[in-house]
Amino acid sequence: MVDLKATLADAKFVTFLTGAGVSTASGIPDYRSKNGLYANQQDPEYLLSTDNLQQHPADFYDFVKSSMYYPEAKPNAIHEKMAAISNEKGAIITQNVDGLHTAAGAKHVVEFHGNLYHVYCQKCHATVDYRQYLQSDRHAADNGILRPDIVLYGEALSEQAISQAVTAVSQADLIVICGTSFRVAPFSLLVNYAQNDARVIAVNEEKLQLPFPFEMLQADALDVFQQL
Template sequence: MKTMTIKESIALMRQAENITFLTGAGVSTPSGIPDYRSLQGVYQGMTAPEYLLSHTALIQEPAKFYEFVQLLYHPDAKPNVIHQKMAAFEKRKPTRIVTQNIDGLHSKAGSQQLVEFHGSLYHCHCRKCRLPVSWQDYLISDVHENCGGQIRLEVVLYEEGFQEAVIENALQAVASADLIVIVGTTFQVHPFCDLINGKTQQKVLAINQTPLGHPLIDYFYQGAAEELFKQV
């Protein structure tokens, strides 16, 4: 793994003909979205967040689940320079994004070729009648006015499986790129971190505050992604 400067990292992205970004929480922290894995995040002082965001909690303790999920919404958050520059890449060359983030900010920034790997807080439906429900309505009540069913967000919860199509789209995005850029994630959450395991000729650049342990990373820039993307 080669350590890169900002200039060298940007040169790699400029030279690439087909880029796929794999993004994590670090891309959204400059927009004021707390990193839910860090100690400063919304999990601080709460017991077993994995439980609170599990399918079991959704079914067996809906009130507790709903109370916790509401904390994850930051509807006023705005895309930052990282989201904006990634969206700008898409105007110039084939660019895809696969994100772990559920905050909808890549979409807000205008990215079209986007796979929201873990789903989105801003897509909800009723578990009983299956109709889509707006997130605004979900934030008012988790009971569907029409049918009395429970509304849920379309986010992959602990204990839940991933949709085939989502995994397919993500793998397709990785396969089509000549440069894969991992941004703002320690790249440890499965199956997200397995997405590059089948890579062939693609180069992999990682941009993160702390080093990544993944064996398939070719280039690494250590530092704040926003500082780098400001200069793109």
């Protein structure tokens, strides 16, 4: 069994790579699991696509508003421990759009797929409070259609996010993958930028098969991080 506590203590720079599994304990469903957000949707990739936003903005808004926003969700022990460790000596790169790493006080976070709570108007590009978006998807000032600043299917990742993520991975002597099956590219390709001698540990309830050397810590991530 990997001694994660000792390994974290010994590491010089820790980069956490996180996915939906770190937020399920905060009450946010893992959208790729069978009970998650996508379970009852016919074509979730289309619902969350730029085509749907542009061609059927009302459908897009209904789906996002009813299925993705959990404004009452609070960071859990995983977010809190990762924030403390990464603020001292590391970084967090997350696929999650829930903003909970930042809410936990983490200062070195790359939100690889954006943040639902950052909303802007497509017409004038003004930033709008997400609470206004949850009332209406129209910008009161100019009737432009609002949208969350997340990466939709059919859209490119932010170059700034990619470059910050590559830097964080290449600096690490310890990489901890947590709460993700790590199967979705390009996020999963980030590990290619790791140093040759960097240690890679995956914390996950289900055993992972990954195409690179790593150590598996098969356990509930919340239990693991509560004990750190």
